[in-house]
Amino acid sequence: MGGDVILTGDRPTGPLHLGHYAGSLKKRVELQDKYDQYILIADMQALTDNVGNPEKVHDNVLKVALDYLAVGLDPDRNAIFIQSLVPEIAELTMYYLNMVTLARLQRNPTVKDEMKQKGFGANVPAGFLTYPVSQAADITAFRAKYVPVGADQLPMIEQTNEIVDKFNSLYRREVLVRCAPLLSDVARLPGIDGQGKMGKSTGNAIFLKDDAETLSKKVRMMYTDPLHLRVSDPGHIKGNTVFSLLDAFDPDKAGLAELKKQYKRGGLGDVPVKDRLLRFLEAELSPIRRKRAEFGKDPGEVMNMLKKGSRKAREVAARVLADVRSALLLSY
Amino acid sequence: MGGDVILTGDRPTGPLHLGHYAGSLKKRVELQDKYDQYILIADMQALTDNVGNPEKVHDNVLKVALDYLAVGLDPDRNAIFIQSLVPEIAELTMYYLNMVTLARLQRNPTVKDEMKQKGFGANVPAGFLTYPVSQAADITAFRAKYVPVGADQLPMIEQTNEIVDKFNSLYRREVLVRCAPLLSDVARLPGIDGQGKMGKSTGNAIFLKDDAETLSKKVRMMYTDPLHLRVSDPGHIKGNTVFSLLDAFDPDKAGLAELKKQYKRGGLGDVPVKDRLLRFLEAELSPIRRKRAEFGKDPGEVMNMLKKGSRKAREVAARVLADVRSALLLSY
Numbered sequence: 001m002g003g004d005v006i007l008t009g010d011r012p013t014g015p016l017h018l019g020h021y022a023g024s025l026k027k028r029v030e031l032q033d034k035y036d037q038y039i040l041i042a043d044m045q046a047l048t049d050n051v052g053n054p055e056k057v058h059d060n061v062l063k064v065a066l067d068y069l070a071v072g073l074d075p076d077r078n079a080i081f082i083q084s085l086v087p088e089i090a091e092l093t094m095y096y097l098n099m100v101t102l103a104r105l106q107r108n109p110t111v112k113d114e115m116k117q118k119g120f121g122a123n124v125p126a127g128f129l130t131y132p133v134s135q136a137a138d139i140t141a142f143r144a145k146y147v148p149v150g151a152d153q154l155p156m157i158e159q160t161n162e163i164v165d166k167f168n169s170l171y172r173r174e175v176l177v178r179c180a181p182l183l184s185d186v187a188r189l190p191g192i193d194g195q196g197k198m199g200k201s202t203g204n205a206i207f208l209k210d211d212a213e214t215l216s217k218k219v220r221m222m223y224t225d226p227l228h229l230r231v232s233d234p235g236h237i238k239g240n241t242v243f244s245l246l247d248a249f250d251p252d253k254a255g256l257a258e259l260k261k262q263y264k265r266g267g268l269g270d271v272p273v274k275d276r277l278l279r280f281l282e283a284e285l286s287p288i289r290r291k292r293a294e295f296g297k298d299p300g301e302v303m304n305m306l307k308k309g310s311r312k313a314r315e316v317a318a319r320v321l322a323d324v325r326s327a328l329l330l331s332y
Numbered sequence: 333m334g335g336d337v338i339l340t341g342d343r344p345t346g347p348l349h350l351g352h353y354a355g356s357l358k359k360r361v362e363l364q365d366k367y368d369q370y371i372l373i374a375d376m377q378a379l380t381d382n383v384g385n386p387e388k389v390h391d392n393v394l395k396v397a398l399d400y401l402a403v404g405l406d407p408d409r410n411a412i413f414i415q416s417l418v419p420e421i422a423e424l425t426m427y428y429l430n431m432v433t434l435a436r437l438q439r440n441p442t443v444k445d446e447m448k449q450k451g452f453g454a455n456v457p458a459g460f461l462t463y464p465v466s467q468a469a470d471i472t473a474f475r476a477k478y479v480p481v482g483a484d485q486l487p488m489i490e491q492t493n494e495i496v497d498k499f500n501s502l503y504r505r506e507v508l509v510r511c512a513p514l515l516s517d518v519a520r521l522p523g524i525d526g527q528g529k530m531g532k533s534t535g536n537a538i539f540l541k542d543d544a545e546t547l548s549k550k551v552r553m554m555y556t557d558p559l560h561l562r563v564s565d566p567g568h569i570k571g572n573t574v575f576s577l578l579d580a581f582d583p584d585k586a587g588l589a590e591l592k593k594q595y596k597r598g599g600l601g602d603v604p605v606k607d608r609l610l611r612f613l614e615a616e617l618s619p620i621r622r623k624r625a626e627f628g629k630d631p632g633e634v635m636n637m638l639k640k641g642s643r644k645a646r647e648v649a650a651r652v653l654a655d656v657r658s659a660l661l662l663s664y
Contacts, residue, residue: 043662044426051430051502058661084662090423091416094376094466097459098383105458126437126465127429130458134426170383303664329390330375330416332635 006031006182007144009040009083012060013050014200015207016067018281019189022248024148025071027184028078031148037078038142038313041065041306044083044090045134048127049118065302067208070292075305083138085310088317092137095324097130099166100159105129110155136160140176141317148182157181171327176320189248190241194223206281208288215285219278224270231269242273249280338363338514339476341372341415344392345382346532347539348399350613351521354580356480357403359516360410363480369410370474370645373397373638376415376422377466380459381450397634399540402624407637415470417642420649424469427656429462431498432491437461442487468492472508473649480514489513503659508652521580522573526555538613540620547617551610556602563601574602574609581612 008028010016016025031037041064046057061082068080083089105111111132115124132155139147139160147157157179164176188197191204198205206218224242228235237243237260250256259276262268295302325331340360342348348357363369373396378389393414400412415421437443443464447456464487471479471492479489489511496508520529523536530537538550556574560567569575569592582588591608594600627634657663 047427047660048430054503054659054661061664082664084423084657085664087419087423090426091419093426094422094459095379097462098380098457100458101455102458102461103454106454122435122438123433125430126432126434126462127426129434130429130462133458171386307664325416327386328379329386332393332414332417332639 003035004145005142006035006037006146006148007040007139007142007179008037008148009042009138010064011042011046012057012064013046014056014060015063015209017198017200017205017207018245018248019198019205020067021071021208022189023150023184023186025067025073027148027182029072032074032077035146038144038316039068039073039078039080039309040083040138041081042083042138045131048125048131048134051125061306062299062302063209065306066292066295069295069302069305070208070288072291075309079309079312079316080306081310081313082306085307086141086314086317088314088321089134089137089141092141092317092321092324093130093134095328096133096136096163096167099163099170100130100133104159104162105132108132108155108159110152113152132156132159133163136163139179140164141320142313143177143316143320144179145177146182147179148184150184150188154181167324167327173327175323175327186248187244190223190239190244192218192222192241194239194241208285209292210285211289212282212286215281216278219274219281222274222277224273228263228270232266234266235263235268235270237264242270242277245281246273246277249277249284251280335367336477337474338367338369338478338480339372339471339474339511340369340480341374341470342396343374343378344389344396345378346388346392346537347395347541349530349532349537349539350577350580351530351537352399353403353540354521355482355516355518357399357405359480359514359518361404364406364409367478370476370648371400371405371410371412371641372415372470373413374415374470377463380457380463380466383457393638394631394634395541397638398624398627401627401634401637402540402620404623407641411474411641411644411648412638413642413645414638417639418473418646418649420646420653421466421469421473424473424649424653424656425462425466427660428465428468428495428499431495431502432462432465436491436494437464440464440487440491442484445484464488464491465495468495471511472496473652474645475509475648475652476511477509478514479511480516482516482520486513499656499659505659507655507659518580519576522555522571522576524550524554524573526571526573540617541624542617543621544614544618547613548610551606551613554606554609556605560595560602564598566598567595567600567602569596574605577613578605578609581609581616583612 041061043057043061050057073080135156136159149157161178164178167176168174191198191202192206193204195204206215222241224240225236246256373393375389375393382389467488468491481489493510496510499508500506523530523534524538525536527536538547554573556572557568578588
């Protein structure tokens with residue numbers, strides 16, 4: 001580790017899937033050599049809309065950690081940690097809540113969308129409405145300069161920087177550090193059913209933990225072009241999950257372009273295209289699957305790794321918290 | 333200490349005054365022998381609407397502590413502590429925020445009134461809107477059974493018990509303890525200007541720290557009956573601050589009843605009534621003033637006492653937090 005700090009992570013509400021892999025995990029593996037990367041398993045945030053189901057959060061902490069290790073994230077080069085094992089984040093959140101108005105929280109476009117999806121209305125749990133403040137604590141606790149996000153999460157960066165600016169201007173010194181987004185250049189993958197994006201809990205994902213048989217079954221049932229009934233029919237590429245995944249995973253771009261032409265013209269069935277995709281996915285996922293099984297043999301050791309990462313994260317967060325408390329004249 | 337737990341305390345936003353003394357401090361001195369009393373100096377809560385003025389909060393932590401010691405609260409028989417030195421409260425608050433809806437917070441009558449007073453509207457800081465949840469953490473962190481309150485603070489007890497019930501029912505065990513109010517039997521004292529209640533920051537209070545001369549001046553300028561112009565005029569008792577304070581501090585109830593009769597009939601001037609009040613107040617306040625000055629000589633020692641109390645409080649709060657985390661399956 002060394003260099004600028006990156007804060008990234010996931011809510012442990014399901015195992016990670018191909019969408020995570022293509023959009024962020026692969027990137028993290030690249031970044032771990034150049035940055036001081038903090039990778040958060042956000043159990044407290046996951047509870048904001050899962051109080052009735054702590055089992056789900058609990059079970060997925062280990063699963064997400066296994067996914068990290070399996071894709072090659074190195075616990076020595078990153079701080080991989082559990083949010084609730086860094087209580088400094090909770091305390092920072094309490095102070096930041098005083099710097100954000102209710103109106104501002106209600107204007108957050110990401111939270112607004114999620115609230116609509118979940119049908120919360122005014123019955124939104126206060127913890128859910130305020131989670132962007134807790135995210136600002138996640139980010140600032142490590143003086144993170146970069147936060148990898150999708151475009152839909154830019155409001156979270158904005159909210160964090162508003163808190164940073166307000167804090168620093170109120171107490172007339174640079175206590176907190178502004179952050180910038182690292183925008184993902186990979187389009188979000190569609191679900192295997194062609195309905196919307198691939199999601200942890202929507203039943204349309206290929207998980208990193210899927211075995212070869214499950215993977216093959218999912219590729220075989222994958223949504224293509226419902227109008228492409230006979231091999232001789234011309235087919236559509238747009239909205240065709242198989243081609244979207246090939247775009248993300250086929251290393252032979254020229255070959256893929258040729259394939260697309262043929263498919264559009266007619267005379268190419270779904271089966272050979274799916275076979276091609278399966279070959280690439282299997283090549284990519286089988287070493288991950290192997291490593292995952294290896295690490296999965298000793299869950300206690302994985303938990304020790306998370307505890308060690310959490311201790312490392314706590315040390316840094318404690319220093320930031322001390323600065324924040326000092327600005328607030330709470331150093332007794 | 334030993335026996336049922338009481339949680340009480342004050343926001344350090346000003347030194348304590350006669351109203352606090354009559355309505356709660358005297359009671360606490362009685363209770364310290366019968367209960368396990370936790371006395372909270374709520375610096376984090378004070379910051380919820382004072383982010384722009386942390387100096388005020390900081391300066392008053394010590395002042396409030398001196399007031400406690402001066403009235404006879406014993407740091408060995410009570411846990412006198414600073415809220416922000418017990419970070420377990422912040423973490424509990426984060427979990428409880430998931431159990432309360434925005435609509436419920438907006439319905440809280442006490443917060444509604446305070447928001448109106450402060451002119452917040454939708455620009456209320458999120459930390460202020462959610463402070464009843466933080467109070468639920470203050471109370472439950474020590475498994476407090478009783479909370480001394482005025483009638484206007486009953487909604488805070490209600491909110492706490494709602495969280496307790498929701499938590500225990502969600503996780504199917506008695507993790508948190510319900511609390512009951514200890515209603516004050518002393519009416520709230522009016523301000524010396526006769527305008528509303530005596531308040532920390534409204535310029536109408538007699539402070540425990542006032543010296544003899546200030547006390548005498550405040551009694552001499554005290555609001556009585558604006559229609560009682562000549563000694564021979566009949567006077568009014570109702571709304572007359574001097575008589576309200578005599579009701580609270582005159583030990584000779586029969587003598588006071590006789591005095592009121594005379595005042596109402598006419599023929600009794602304000603001066604002798606004020607002299608009588610001053611005599612009782614001076615008798616009550618001069619030993620407090622002496623003790624306050626004594627303790628004030630060594631602020632470092634007072635801070636040590638607060639730190640010791642905070643350590644004691646932390647031990648208990650950490651046990652409750654461990655139970656809460658275990659119910660939430662966050663014991664790693």
